[in-house]
Amino acid sequence: MKKRVISAIVMLAIVGACLFISRIxxxxxxxxxxxxxxxxxxxCLKKTEEKAMVFSPVLFIAxxxxxxxxxxxxxxxxxxxxxCAMLSICLCICREDLxxxxxxxxxxxxxxxxSLYAVVQRILSSDGWLYPAAVAALATWxxxxxxxxxxxKFGRHKLSPRVSPNKTVEGSLCGAAASAVFxxxxxxxxxxxxxxxxxxxxxxxxxxxLGQFGDLAASLFKREAGIKDYSDLIPxxxxxxxxxxxxxxxxxxxxxxxxxxxxxxKV
Numbered sequence: 001m002k003k004r005v006i007s008a009i010v011m012l013a014i015v016g017a018c019l020f021i022s023r024i025x026x027x028x029x030x031x032x033x034x035x036x037x038x039x040x041x042x043x044c045l046k047k048t049e050e051k052a053m054v055f056s057p058v059l060f061i062a063x064x065x066x067x068x069x070x071x072x073x074x075x076x077x078x079x080x081x082x083x084c085a086m087l088s089i090c091l092c093i094c095r096e097d098l099x100x101x102x103x104x105x106x107x108x109x110x111x112x113x114x115s116l117y118a119v120v121q122r123i124l125s126s127d128g129w130l131y132p133a134a135v136a137a138l139a140t141w142x143x144x145x146x147x148x149x150x151x152x153k154f155g156r157h158k159l160s161p162r163v164s165p166n167k168t169v170e171g172s173l174c175g176a177a178a179s180a181v182f183x184x185x186x187x188x189x190x191x192x193x194x195x196x197x198x199x200x201x202x203x204x205x206x207x208x209x210l211g212q213f214g215d216l217a218a219s220l221f222k223r224e225a226g227i228k229d230y231s232d233l234i235p236x237x238x239x240x241x242x243x244x245x246x247x248x249x250x251x252x253x254x255x256x257x258x259x260x261x262x263x264x265x266k267v
Contacts, residue, residue: 008236011234019124023125026129027125029124030117030124031062033244034058034121035061037113037239037244038054038114040230040233040240041109041230044222045108045225051097051102051106052105052106053098053102054109056106057110057114059084060080060114064080064121068125077119081110085110089103089107113244113248116248116249128258130190131190132257133254134189134190135186135204135207135254135258136204136247137251138182138183138186139182139254140179140246141182143211144175144211144215146174146175146178147174147175147178149171150168150172150173151166151171152171154168155169156168156170157170163216163219163220176208180201180205182204183201184197184201186200186204187199203254204254207251208250210249210250210253211247211249211253213249214247215245215246217249218241230242
């Protein structure tokens with residue numbers, strides 16, 4: 001437990017510094033996390049007799065990093081993805097040790113998690129990054145903590161027993177309720193910048209729900225590979241994917257909801 005707490009403090013300090021130092025450090029933070037996750041996903045696929053290259057996914061996120069820093073149009077993200085997918089297939093054709101299995105695995109890694117990292121990177125490089133990122137992060141972390149507590153205290157019905165046996169419907173509902181409370185806390189912190197209470201609460205609940213889905217998605221592949229964590233990169237917490245799985249879904253969800261109703265602000 002002590003190791004887990006220390007790791008969490010160090011991790012939050014590094015992430016917090018990168019987020020608030022400058023736009024460049026935010027983009028590079030996502031790049032580093034994406035590269036680590038690509039390696040973890042490749043290693044995970046190996047355990048299921050699948051194969052994947054790291055080169056194409058890393059090239060994709062590297063190009064996206066440059067595009068973000070250059071404020072390139074959003075459509076370039078899709079063009080980059082398609083280009084790297086085509087390159088992946090070509091490289092796998094040329095390598096007898098990969099072929100169709102390698103192409104399939106590499107394309108999978110390009111979509112999950114790399115395309116999600118690219119979207120998060122684009123969001124964090126924009127002027128209005130703080131509002132959706134703050135709502136999503138606080139909602140996701142509070143949801144995870146209270147879902148665990150609620151599941152142990154009130155859990156009766158399994159949410160997805162084959163994918164994540166410890167998760168319960170009751171715990172999930174406790175997590176959603178907690179995210180609403182922390183959505184209100186986000187409003188309190190950002191109210192001077194124009195944040196609205198009802199928007200923070202609703203978006204927090206939606207984002208945290210998608211965050212739980214992201215956690216289940218990551219657990220699905222770990223279950224197939226027969227592993228508990230993607231790696232031992234972060235003592236007491238597992239790998240980068242174990243820490244980022246929920247945020248990869250909740251941050252884009254929060255941004256999309258706020259963009260949809262036209263309240264993304266520079267805060």
